[in-house]
Amino acid sequence: MGISRRSALKVMAAATATMVGTALSTHETQAAAVVGPAPDAVGMLYDATRCVGCKACMVACNEANDVTPDTSASDGLWDMPLDLSEHAKNIIKLYRDPGTGAQSFVKRQCMHCLDPACVGACMLGALQKNEKGIVSYNPDYCVGCRYCEMGCPFNVIKFEWSRALPKMVKCELCRHRIAKGQGPACCEVCPVGAVIYGKRSDLLADAHQRLAQNPGRYVPNVYGEHEVGGTQVLYLAHVDFEKLGLPAYSDESVPTRVRTIQGTIYKGFVAPVALYGLLAAMVLRNREKPGSAKAKEGQP
Amino acid sequence: MPLELETTHDPETIGQHLVRCGVSRRKFLELCAALMVAAPFGLALTDKVHAADIARAVAQARRPSVIWLHFQDCTGCTETLLRTSKPDVAELILHVISLDYHETLMAAAGKDAEDALHSAMEQNAGKYVLVVEGSIPRKDQGIYMKLAGKPALQVLDEVSKQAAAIIAIGSCASWGGIPSADPNPTGAVGVDAIIKDKPIVNIPGCPPNPYTLLGTVLQYVTAGTLPELDALKRPKFAYDRDIHDHCPRRAHFDAGRFARSFGDAGHREGWCLFHLGCKGPETHAGCSTRHFNEIPDVWPIGIGAPCFGCTEQPLAFRVPMFQTAKIHEVTPPDTYAPVYTPQGNISPVATGVAGLIGGALVGAGFMASRKLGSADDVKSESKPKQE
Numbered sequence: 001m002g003i004s005r006r007s008a009l010k011v012m013a014a015a016t017a018t019m020v021g022t023a024l025s026t027h028e029t030q031a032a033a034v035v036g037p038a039p040d041a042v043g044m045l046y047d048a049t050r051c052v053g054c055k056a057c058m059v060a061c062n063e064a065n066d067v068t069p070d071t072s073a074s075d076g077l078w079d080m081p082l083d084l085s086e087h088a089k090n091i092i093k094l095y096r097d098p099g100t101g102a103q104s105f106v107k108r109q110c111m112h113c114l115d116p117a118c119v120g121a122c123m124l125g126a127l128q129k130n131e132k133g134i135v136s137y138n139p140d141y142c143v144g145c146r147y148c149e150m151g152c153p154f155n156v157i158k159f160e161w162s163r164a165l166p167k168m169v170k171c172e173l174c175r176h177r178i179a180k181g182q183g184p185a186c187c188e189v190c191p192v193g194a195v196i197y198g199k200r201s202d203l204l205a206d207a208h209q210r211l212a213q214n215p216g217r218y219v220p221n222v223y224g225e226h227e228v229g230g231t232q233v234l235y236l237a238h239v240d241f242e243k244l245g246l247p248a249y250s251d252e253s254v255p256t257r258v259r260t261i262q263g264t265i266y267k268g269f270v271a272p273v274a275l276y277g278l279l280a281a282m283v284l285r286n287r288e289k290p291g292s293a294k295a296k297e298g299q300p
Numbered sequence: 301m302p303l304e305l306e307t308t309h310d311p312e313t314i315g316q317h318l319v320r321c322g323v324s325r326r327k328f329l330e331l332c333a334a335l336m337v338a339a340p341f342g343l344a345l346t347d348k349v350h351a352a353d354i355a356r357a358v359a360q361a362r363r364p365s366v367i368w369l370h371f372q373d374c375t376g377c378t379e380t381l382l383r384t385s386k387p388d389v390a391e392l393i394l395h396v397i398s399l400d401y402h403e404t405l406m407a408a409a410g411k412d413a414e415d416a417l418h419s420a421m422e423q424n425a426g427k428y429v430l431v432v433e434g435s436i437p438r439k440d441q442g443i444y445m446k447l448a449g450k451p452a453l454q455v456l457d458e459v460s461k462q463a464a465a466i467i468a469i470g471s472c473a474s475w476g477g478i479p480s481a482d483p484n485p486t487g488a489v490g491v492d493a494i495i496k497d498k499p500i501v502n503i504p505g506c507p508p509n510p511y512t513l514l515g516t517v518l519q520y521v522t523a524g525t526l527p528e529l530d531a532l533k534r535p536k537f538a539y540d541r542d543i544h545d546h547c548p549r550r551a552h553f554d555a556g557r558f559a560r561s562f563g564d565a566g567h568r569e570g571w572c573l574f575h576l577g578c579k580g581p582e583t584h585a586g587c588s589t590r591h592f593n594e595i596p597d598v599w600p601i602g603i604g605a606p607c608f609g610c611t612e613q614p615l616a617f618r619v620p621m622f623q624t625a626k627i628h629e630v631t632p633p634d635t636y637a638p639v640y641t642p643q644g645n646i647s648p649v650a651t652g653v654a655g656l657i658g659g660a661l662v663g664a665g666f667m668a669s670r671k672l673g674s675a676d677d678v679k680s681e682s683k684p685k686q687e
Contacts, residue, residue, distance in 0.1 A: 093639045
């Protein structure tokens with residue numbers, strides 16, 4: 001064994017110092033991050049009671065984002081995605097109640113969370129929230145680890161399985177169109193105004209106004225106002241949101257939970273130091289003294 | 301870009317000619333209205349509010365001199381012009397245009413016919429419209445077709461020199477048609493492949509809609525321009541649409557209701573003919589909105605026959621008739637993905653059976669390992685100890 005006790009202690013001390021430093025610095029930045037809607041956060045409001053299921057938004061989305069249609073389930077006949085996929089950034093699904101037969105359409109795409117799990121999970125910053133709050137993707141930084149896919153509470157972001165050099169695929173609220181002063185393609189093409197684009201604050205006010213004016217028409221809350229810390233895409237519906245694939249999440253965002261766990265473990269760096277101290281103590285105690293009977297045994 | 305062309309200098313206008321021949325104003329208005337329906341937009345002539353406006357514009361124009369040449373054809377394109385549901389419509393068309401030479405329709409034969417061609421060419425040199433029907437054989441110096449002792453290539457060359465514009469009617473004249481199908485023994489080509497220095501309008505179809513020809517000719521005589529053309533020199537007003545996108549049976553396609561064989565229940569119900577080889581998704585023509593013979597639903601798909609793709613060179617007479625087409629612009633169907641995809645359940649019996657098998661395997665493994673261990677003990681015991 002070439003490592004002396006002295007050098008081992010030195011390395012341990014250096015490592016501890018580095019970790020304390022990093023932990024303190026990250027803790028500061030996390031404390032500074034404000035999780036809430038940006039002042040000019042944009043979003044969409046989808047009203048399931050207005051949607052007629054024409055799917056014009058799916059066609060327009062493919063066209064605006066250069067997405068090749070999903071013909072795998074239809075033998076080349078139709079653009080027929082069964083869920084969001086690398087070939088579908090936007091999909092209209094149908095819920096039909098097995099008992100009553102009541103039905104509702106639901107439009108699914110990225111929810112653009114105020115505090116997105118995917119951005120938190122992305123280790124290289126390929127996913128970022130931009131100044132309008134749009135969760136945008138930069139493929140140049142992506143290594144394809146798919147942590148974002150695991151992290152997303154709405155199962156939105158998808159991996160390009162069919163490509164040799166895959167990227168992640170998700171709705172980016174047509175940010176290339178917004179940069180040109182247009183709205184998202186789905187909102188512009190919708191013939192009945194079931195999905196509209198605007199500032200999140202305005203959309204939220206609009207949604208509450210609709211709820212107040214037609215109390216019998218809707219489930220009496222706006223999905224996305226508080227769920228997972230709030231999303232920039234808001235939903236109104238006449239069927240329980242859970243049945244439309246929008247789970248009843250708590251108001252706490254996914255990254256908040258992660259930050260709480262990390263913050264507790266590393267608070268004041270007491271726990272890691274204690275753990276390493278304990279380990280060091282155990283190692284030192286069990287160290288074999290050279291020349292002892294035990295050390296000799298087993299040697300040829 | 302529409303081309304500026306000189307119109308014919310026949311002293312009589314179309315209006316004067318119609319009055320002289322005793323054609324009623326009503327009949328003429330009916331023709332103009334039909335033209336308006338056939339070319340609802342994209343044609344300057346029909347871009348008007350009332351049929352009377354078209355009638356006025358057409359009546360003031362001079363009758364265009366038309367020389368019609370037949371090459372390797374079946375005369376089907378001539379038939380489509382004449383086989384209107386009402387006989388007087390065909391007659392009316394022949395009043396509006398001055399068809400100076402047409403081998404099928406003229407009474408003259410032999411030398412008289414040949415003289416008629418030459419006099420028509422001389423009288424309207426540089427002003428007549430040449431309509432070509434049929435493909436031109438080019439192989440072996442064009443010996444496969446002769447007219448008055450001259451090969452078709454030479455006839456086309458002579459007549460086209462003095463023409464103001466050339467209209468290639470039918471798929472044969474546009475790009476070769478049936479005679480150009482494999483193995484193309486005569487080396488048949490369209491007019492476009494031979495004549496390079498004249499304005500050419502291709503009106504492919506087998507046969508094409510006669511109103512496309514009429515619209516093109518009347519546009520030329522009223523405004524002196526040709527209609528706007530696409531990359532294949534087809535008038536955009538008639539060929540800008542995809543059959544599939546405007547098909548009356550499109551709803552059946554979107555809903556997945558297909559005829560699977562001729563005469564089956566779906567076919568009799570008028571369902572989509574895609575699986576019978578309909579080439580509608582790849583074919584550009586106005587057929588799905590402008591039917592033939594002035595009768596609604598008179599066109600292939602309307603009578604239950606799949607579209608053959610007759611206007612498209614890569615399809616007609618090349619792709620097998622019943623081979624399904626490729627869909628280039630894929631759109632969603634009439635069905636919806638469910639919110640939650642139903643997944644199968646594992647039955648308790650299956651779980652139990654799997655557990656029993658797994659348990660048996662683990663037990664057998666444990667017993668086997670015990671035997672291995674005891675065998676080692678036996679071996680080591682039998683060996684003499686080294687120390």
